[in-house]
Amino acid sequence: MVGIVGYGSYLPRYRIKTSTIAEQWGDNADSIENGLMLTEKTVPGRDEDTVTISVAAAKNALARAGIDPKLIGAVYIGSESHPYAVKPSGTILIDALGIGPEVHVADFEFACKAGSEAMFVAYSHVKSGNMDYAMGIGADTSQGAPGDALEYSAAAGGSAFIFGKENVIADVIATYSYTSDTADFWRRDLQMYPRHGGRFTGEPAYFKHVLNAAQVTMEKANMKAQDFKYAIFHMPNGRFPLKAGKTLGFTDAQMKDGWIVNLMGNTYSGSSITGFSSVLDILKPGERVLLVSFGSGAGSDGFVFEATDQITKVQDKAPKLRDMLENNRIYLSYGQYVAYRKKILFND
Amino acid sequence: MANSQRYTREIPHRFRFEGQKFRDGYVTLANRYISPESGSKEFESINISKKGKILSYTIIRTPANDYKLLSPYAVAIIETSDGARLTAMVTDSKFEDIKIGADVELVFRKIKEEGHSGIINYGYKAVIIL
Amino acid sequence: MREVAIIGVGQTKFGELWDQNLRDIFAEAALKAMEDAKIDKIDSIYVGAMSGGLYNHQEHLASLMADYIGQSGAAGARVEAACSSGGQAARIGYMEVASGLSDFVLVGGVEKMWDTDDSTFVLATAADQEYEAYNGVTFPGLYAMMAQVYMQRYGLTREELAAVPIKNHKHGKNNPYAQYPFEIDLKAVLNSAPVADPLRLLDCSPITDGAAAIILAPLEIARKFTDKPVKIRGIGAATGPIALHDHKDLAKIDSVRISAEKAYKFANVSPSDIDFAEVHDCFSIAEIIVAEELGFFDYGTAGKAIAEGQATYGGKLVINPSGGLKSKGHPVGATGVAQLIEATLQLQGRAGKRQIENARLGLTQNMGGSGGSSVVHILEAI
Known part of the structure; x- marks a missing residue:
């Protein structure tokens, strides 16, 4: 069967606490932490961007796949923070990792869903027989405007997945996408920060697409909530994915290992797929995972995976997500944070 | 300054650490024609190791304008495990952990941006392995 | 090979010379050196300068300086070896006099570093x-x-x-x-x-504007110009x-x-x-x-x-x-x-x-x- 042969993630070491941001704006830290269920988030270093995060994640995926990089036939990076408006992130990545030049490369954008979209296309290539291996990556150094609720969640990180037919560690059992034009969240060209519809981002946007995608994906796989060991839903904050999961009949036990948003924040294109990566780190043969992304604008991709006997052979071949999430953290002040994120005007 | 062509030319060295190992054992990241050790002209192309040790280091507090936003930052002279010598910035590490003899790993990072509209320069920086 | 002597020297004040441009400071030092050597004509000029191009957007220094010290027609070239440009220019001047090709060679060095705001970058080009x-x-x-x-x-x-x-x-x-x-x-x-x-x-040595010049001549005729020639x-x-x-x-x-x-x-x-x-x-x-x-x-x-x-x-x-x-x-x-x-x-x-x-x-x-x-x-x- 076609499935994942290698996966890898990367999170920057820098963090800012919810309480640090709340203090800056005179918000009540406790109510924010409880309301959004976020205690801290990742911040990219001054020398990190979507490309460097993607390279680090893809390097880990290649280490787990143990294949010659030249065999990879396609690389797609999904992000809403590609460093160039015109010039692909993917070309930089392939030359850094020794992939190509015989490779199909494209950058994707679909708000927080671009990463799962990249996986979807990579998987489809292999399934169709176009190529033996294809890589889908989701990574972001997302921006939230100072003082906006998004500032508490917009974080940095990413994950990469290599699809293939041999030595598969997790088979793809089913896929499904659910998409409509819904103006819940957007960023116009040349604008630094996104805008959003406040509570409109909830029921008509996030929940409508996530729940529809999840239900049909499970139907296509002929499975119910109890057939899964883990379920991961896109994590714009801590509360939405737990509510979506509960509505679909999932328990906290099925969701807690992929629910990393309280410490990571929302890594946009790298959000749900990095939760999935943290689950792959502990997944056992035969166990199944439901992954449902969400991207504003809006749409959701659903995947059902089932681990093979191969999975335990690759888990230790690259750094694990929980280690990156919980160790070697460097905390920033709000002043350092705005300088790191270039939220203040610098001279030329 | 139009540096995009110059930048593109260096990608094999900067992105993939493509270097040379001469017959006398001399390893170099920069392309050379003759080994400075023995004068040997025979070499094989190798990918230089991304692990090494710090031979010396400093904390730069008055950088050139292109690097001002990173200041203060550490740079180090590193000997890789296969014997190549190179100069790199040290990132994601506490200054007090940077010492002569410290182990490092080289990671892919943004080196600098050529203003607001120029190209973004990538390359390798060292991270201290504790 | 002929023995070579220094028969005259001249330099500007070193510092932040806001009112003088690149050629001004060179001319001041060079003319002082020629006056010290009591000569009014040179055969050749070598200018040691690291980076007229980056500091002042000016290359072709030897011809510029020769003209501005009234010596157009003399042979000349700039010599560059980063911060050792001046010393290297003197070595070239020495060879030219020692070989017999020229009798009077002006060796000057100049840098006008305060004309840029990124001297750190310019120096790092070395x-x-x-x-x-x-x-x-x-x-x-x-x-x-x-x-x-x-x-x-x-x-x-x-x-x-x-x-x-x-x-x-x-x-x-x-x-x-x-x-x-x-x-x-x-x-x-x-x-x-x-x-x-x-x-x-x-x-650290400072960022400095300044120029210096010496006149080289064959030792055998040096005493015509100075009581105290200094032999290289x-x-x-x-x-x-x-x-x-x-x-x-x-x-x-x-x-x-x-x-x-x-x-x-x-x-x-x-x-x-x-x-x-x-x-x-x-x-x-x-x-x-x-x-x-x-x-x-x-x-x-x-x-x-x-x-x-x-x-x-x-x-x-x-x-x-x-x-x-x-x-x-x-x-x-x-x-x-x-x-x-x-x-x-x-x-x-x-x-x-x-x-x-x-x-x-x-x-x-x-x-x-x-x-x-x-x-x-x-x-x-x-």
């Missing part, structure tokens, strides 16, 4: 652009990395390192051309702003890797040792014969390493010897009586020529309050980059 400067290293950074290795290996203290700029400022106090003609104390050095650990601002008794120059990481030993500078060996052999003298030296103290650690490579002190001992007073008046030999690059200033292309001027003045007995008694043999050492080039001259009073 390092390896693709493999050093790209990764953010600066010149103070390179010498700081030498200092780290030296201090750790030999146990040199931060206080002992400070003895170099303190001594040089003491000397420079008596130099009317110096950029900073005043003394500094240990507290000032240790409290000055950190630049590249362990180096602080007062370990020996020259040695050497290149080295321009990337510091390519130095086999980070606390040594091979090009200095090789250039010195060549000069001593040429002049048939040894380090112990030298009465004083003008050396390239671009950073405090540089003077220490250079003093060892020149053979004045054993490896690992120069720092402590300088701290103990062995490199000032009354010590083993006076190093940098002019104040060195640190106090006198370091207009990079002019520095090598200014070193030759100080040596000439000392050997002619014209050094005023800085005069070293019975100075007969002086050495100058001018360095490019982190040791990518070094040129040594040995001068003798006749």
Whole structure:
């Protein structure tokens, strides 16, 4: 069967606490932490961007796949923070990792869903027989405007997945996408920060697409909530994915290992797929995972995976997500944070 | 300054650490024609190791304008495990952990941006392995 | 080969020369040198300058300067070897006179560094652009990395390192051309702003505008122009890797040792014969390493010897009586020529309050980059 042969993630070491941001704006830290269920988030270093995060994640995926990089036939990076408006992130990545030049490369954008979209296309290539291996990556150094609720969640990180037919560690059992034009969240060209519809981002946007995608994906796989060991839903904050999961009949036990948003924040294109990566780190043969992304604008991709006997052979071949999430953290002040994120005007 | 062509030319060295190992054992990241050790002209192309040790280091507090936003930052002279010598910035590490003899790993990072509209320069920086 | 003498010298004040442009300062120094030599025509001009292009957007310096000192028609070219450009220009001028090709050669050095706001970038072009400067290293950074290795290996203290700029400022106090003609104390050095650990601002030579010029002529006719010609008794120059990481030993500078060996052999003298030296103290650690490579002190001992007073008046030999690059200033292309001027003045007995008694043999050492080039001259009073 076609499935994942290698996966890898990367999170920057820098963090800012919810309480640090709340203090800056005179918000009540406790109510924010409880309301959004976020205690801290990742911040990219001054020398990190979507490309460097993607390279680090893809390097880990290649280490787990143990294949010659030249065999990879396609690389797609999904992000809403590609460093160039015109010039692909993917070309930089392939030359850094020794992939190509015989490779199909494209950058994707679909708000927080671009990463799962990249996986979807990579998987489809292999399934169709176009190529033996294809890589889908989701990574972001997302921006939230100072003082906006998004500032508490917009974080940095990413994950990469290599699809293939041999030595598969997790088979793809089913896929499904659910998409409509819904103006819940957007960023116009040349604008630094996104805008959003406040509570409109909830029921008509996030929940409508996530729940529809999840239900049909499970139907296509002929499975119910109890057939899964883990379920991961896109994590714009801590509360939405737990509510979506509960509505679909999932328990906290099925969701807690992929629910990393309280410490990571929302890594946009790298959000749900990095939760999935943290689950792959502990997944056992035969166990199944439901992954449902969400991207504003809006749409959701659903995947059902089932681990093979191969999975335990690759888990230790690259750094694990929980280690990156919980160790070697460097905390920033709000002043350092705005300088790191270039939220203040610098001279030329 | 139009540096995009110059930048593109260096990608094999900067992105993939493509270097040379001469017959006398001399390893170099920069392309050379003759080994400075023995004068040997025979070499094989190798990918230089991304692990090494710090031979010396400093904390730069008055950088050139292109690097001002990173200041203060550490740079180090590193000997890789296969014997190549190179100069790199040290990132994601506490200054007090940077010492002569410290182990490092080289990671892919943004080196600098050529203003607001120029190209973004990538390359390798060292991270201290504790 | 003919023997060659210095028959005239001239220089500008070193410092922040806001009212004079590049050609103004060169002309001032060159015309003073010609006046000192009592000549009104030269056969050839060599201009040592590191980067007229980046500092002033002006290349083609020899022709420009020849025109502005009334010598259009003379042969001329700019000579560049980073901070050793001036010393290298003098070596070319020497060869031209020694060979018999020319009788009167003007060797000038000039740099107008305050015309840019990113001197750190310009100076770093003397390092390896693709493999050093790209990764953010600066010149103070390179010498700081030498200092780290030296201090750790030999146990040199931060206080002992400070003895170099303190001594040089003491000397420079008596130099009317110096950029900073005043003394500094240990507290000032240790409290000055950190630049590249362990180096602080007062370990570093300054950014300087300035020009210097000398007139070379065959020794056999030199007495027609001056009572006290100074003979260039020996020259040695050497290149080295321009990337510091390519130095086999980070606390040594091979090009200095090789250039010195060549000069001593040429002049048939040894380090112990030298009465004083003008050396390239671009950073405090540089003077220490250079003093060892020149053979004045054993490896690992120069720092402590300088701290103990062995490199000032009354010590083993006076190093940098002019104040060195640190106090006198370091207009990079002019520095090598200014070193030759100080040596000439000392050997002619014209050094005023800085005069070293019975100075007969002086050495100058001018360095490019982190040791990518070094040129040594040995001068003798006749």
